[in-house]
Amino acid sequence: MGVQFQAPLLTPVHLGLYYQRVKARFPTAEVQPPIQPVFETFGSGPMPFQFPLGGFTPFQPRMWFRSADDASLIQLQSGKLFFNWRSGLQQNAYPHFDAVKTEFMKAFDELEALVTSEGLGEVAINQCELVYVNPLPVSVTGVPLSEPQRIFRVWSDACGEEWREPLEDINFNIRYRFNDTDGNPFGRLTAALSTVWAQDGSQAFHLEMTARGQPIGSGRAGITAFHVHAHQAIVRCFAAITTPEMHERWERYQ
Amino acid sequence: MSDGLTLDYPRTSPKPPSMRSAPPQPTPVAPTLTPVAPRPTLEAPQPASTVAQESPAALTERSVRKRLVDELSKAFIDAIELSKTMVADDEAAPINDQTYFYAFSVLAPPVVTMELSVPLILPLQNGGIGAEWHDHGMNIELRFRNPYHIYAVLEDARGVIQPFHGRDPGLVQTRAALRELATRAIA
Numbered sequence: 001m002g003v004q005f006q007a008p009l010l011t012p013v014h015l016g017l018y019y020q021r022v023k024a025r026f027p028t029a030e031v032q033p034p035i036q037p038v039f040e041t042f043g044s045g046p047m048p049f050q051f052p053l054g055g056f057t058p059f060q061p062r063m064w065f066r067s068a069d070d071a072s073l074i075q076l077q078s079g080k081l082f083f084n085w086r087s088g089l090q091q092n093a094y095p096h097f098d099a100v101k102t103e104f105m106k107a108f109d110e111l112e113a114l115v116t117s118e119g120l121g122e123v124a125i126n127q128c129e130l131v132y133v134n135p136l137p138v139s140v141t142g143v144p145l146s147e148p149q150r151i152f153r154v155w156s157d158a159c160g161e162e163w164r165e166p167l168e169d170i171n172f173n174i175r176y177r178f179n180d181t182d183g184n185p186f187g188r189l190t191a192a193l194s195t196v197w198a199q200d201g202s203q204a205f206h207l208e209m210t211a212r213g214q215p216i217g218s219g220r221a222g223i224t225a226f227h228v229h230a231h232q233a234i235v236r237c238f239a240a241i242t243t244p245e246m247h248e249r250w251e252r253y254q
Numbered sequence: 255m256s257d258g259l260t261l262d263y264p265r266t267s268p269k270p271p272s273m274r275s276a277p278p279q280p281t282p283v284a285p286t287l288t289p290v291a292p293r294p295t296l297e298a299p300q301p302a303s304t305v306a307q308e309s310p311a312a313l314t315e316r317s318v319r320k321r322l323v324d325e326l327s328k329a330f331i332d333a334i335e336l337s338k339t340m341v342a343d344d345e346a347a348p349i350n351d352q353t354y355f356y357a358f359s360v361l362a363p364p365v366v367t368m369e370l371s372v373p374l375i376l377p378l379q380n381g382g383i384g385a386e387w388h389d390h391g392m393n394i395e396l397r398f399r400n401p402y403h404i405y406a407v408l409e410d411a412r413g414v415i416q417p418f419h420g421r422d423p424g425l426v427q428t429r430a431a432l433r434e435l436a437t438r439a440i441a
Contacts, residue, residue, distance in 0.1 A: 006352040006401060037355040039401055043425035045363035079352060126352060126401045185424070214402065 001104045002075070002082030003215075003223055004037060004127040008120035010078035015063045017118070018076055021110045026065035026074055034062045034077045039127060040188040040212050042177070074107045082129075083107045097231045104227075105220065128187075128226035129212045132234055135196075136205040141246065145169050145195050145203055152193065154241045169195040170205075176237065178213050178229065187213015187226070189233050191241065209234045319366045326365055329375040330358055330383075337377035347381035356401035357383040360425070368436040390438035394431050396422075410434070 019029055041047075062077035075082040083104035085095050108123075115123055136143075136151060143150045146166045149157045154174060157167070171194045178187035192208045211230030215222030239247070333349070340346035364370060373385040373394075382399040391411035398404055406422040408415055408431045415434050418427045425432075 004352070006350055037352045039356045039359050041356070041359050041363075042423075043429060044360050045367055047359055047362055126356075 001084075001100055001131075001227060002080060002129050003108065003125045004080050004129070005123050005125050006079065007122070007124040008115055010060075010076070010120075012061060014078075014114065014118065014120075015061065015076055018110065018114050019063065019065060021114060022065055022074060022107070026067050026072075028064075028066040028068075030064040030066070032062040032064055032075070034060050035080060037079055038212070040185075040214075042185045046175075072103060076111070081108060081111055101224065101227055101231075105224070108220070108223070125215050125223060127212055128215050128223055128230070129210065130227055130230040130234065131211075132209045132238075134207040134209070134238070136207060138203045138205075141205075141249065143205075143246075145205070148193070148205065149243075151205060151243060151246050152241055153243050155193075171195065174241075176233075178211075178233065180216075186216070187211065187230070189230070189237060191237065207238075209238065318369070322366050322369065322372065323362055325372045326358070326362055326375075329372050330354065333375040333377050333383065340377060340379075346377055346379045349377050349383065350381045350400070352401055353382050353398055357385065357396075357398040360398070360404070361385055361396075364425075364429070364432050368432060369439075370432060370436055371439065387432075387435055390435060392431065392435050392438070394428065394435060396428060404428075 019026075060078045062075055062080070065074040065076070067073070071086065073084040073086060075084065083100065085100055085103075112123055115121065138144055141151060146168070147157070148155045148167070148170050155170070173190055173192045175191075176189045177185045178189065179185050188211070190210045190212075192210070194206045194208075196204050196206045198204065211234055213226060213230075216225035216229060334354070337346060337349045341348050361373070365372060371387065371389060373387045373396075376384045376386065378384050378397060378399065380399060382397060384398070385396045387394040392415065393407065393409040393411075395407040396404055397406075402423050404421065404423050404425070406418060406420065406425075406428050408418040408427060410417070410431070415431045418431075420427075422428050
């Protein structure tokens with residue numbers, strides 16, 4: 001869960017000052033390469049290629065600040081702030097969305113406090129983002145990679161008789177717009193389905209659902225409104241694109 | 255592919271934790287929601303075996319698109335260099351990197367899909383980016399002042415496209431002008 005902001009510009013000094021603010025809860029710091037800005041755009045089609053990086057600004061690091069139990073992580077660079085939950089080696093329990101949202105807003109409040117104390121102006125958010133990764137191991141679902149239609153209702157195996165070869169694997173994206181009450185787009189939900197092989201040889205479908213777009217309103221409320229909208233959209237979309245067979249199976253784990 | 259940001263699914267683990275976890279647990283059918291870091295520029299994980307060898311025909315198509323993107327990228331990078339000079343001379347504010355990426359994200363798709371000539375890319379005094387086509391009797395200017403703030407100037411000496419001066423964040427007006435420009439370039 002996170003946000004992208006065009007101002008203020010943060011230097012590595014600011015990242016260090018931020019670390020001091022969160023160090024008690026996120027004691028471990030790591031340097032990572034930066035992530036490019038990304039926008040949901042409308043009216044011109046999807047980006048055909050990744051934008052080549054370089055030639056623009058000096059290297060600006062992205063920092064990871066990890067919690068002591070390795071269950072959560074703050075990522076900060078100039079232009080981006082994210083809070084991540086991860087299961088980690090200790091197999092931490094999945095947190096509820098509200099818990100993640102609360103932790104993210106704490107991280108955001110720390111950023112705003114830093115920006116204020118350093119006289120950097122205001123944090124100008126231009127994109128909010130929520131990402132869920134759903135690994136669907138064959139060992140759990142019982143569905144081989146050749147039968148994605150048993151998990152995903154958006155996929156059909158209704159091929160013509162001209163081709164009867166079994167499906168080997170699959171990889172596709174589906175995208176949906178978020179429109180406001182006037183019908184103007186402000187964001188997008190992308191579901192990316194792929195197949196993966198783990199190092200132990202096990203196989204899985206991998207469904208990554210990303211909701212990204214402009215905040216719904218200004219300030220903190222606008223960020224929260226987007227994240228809540230995104231969360232609801234992802235949950236509904238997930239339920240809609242997966243099969244009743246899987247719904248029944250997954251309910252056993254609740 | 256993982257860049258280390260798929261935090262719940264470390265590929266280096268002998269048995270990924272996520273593989274041991276329960277699958278999606280919706281209410282009533284909500285997913286097992288695992289917020290992870292954004293990976294906006296990366297594709298979803300895929301095994302090496304799914305990366306098919308491209309045919310020469312596909313490469314031809316792709317190489318045309320890549321050439322256009324490369325030319326557009328060079329135009330943007332040249333604009334940055336010009337901006338640095340302008341900033342040094344106190345003639346302009348530095349280009350905002352997010353405006354820069356936003357402008358590229360908006361411009362690259364139509365340039366590639368319509369095979370348009372690469373526009374003239376210029377830094378704006380306020381730190382924004384401008385893109386201009388002056389071809390085939392058309393004057394198309396897009397000014398990216400901030401992300402989602404696009405001001406368009408559309409003029410056509412032949413009168414096919416109606417004059418337009420105003421904000422066009424969804425490229426509603428601009429798209430028609432660009433299509434006309436592409437048509438004239440082919441003719």
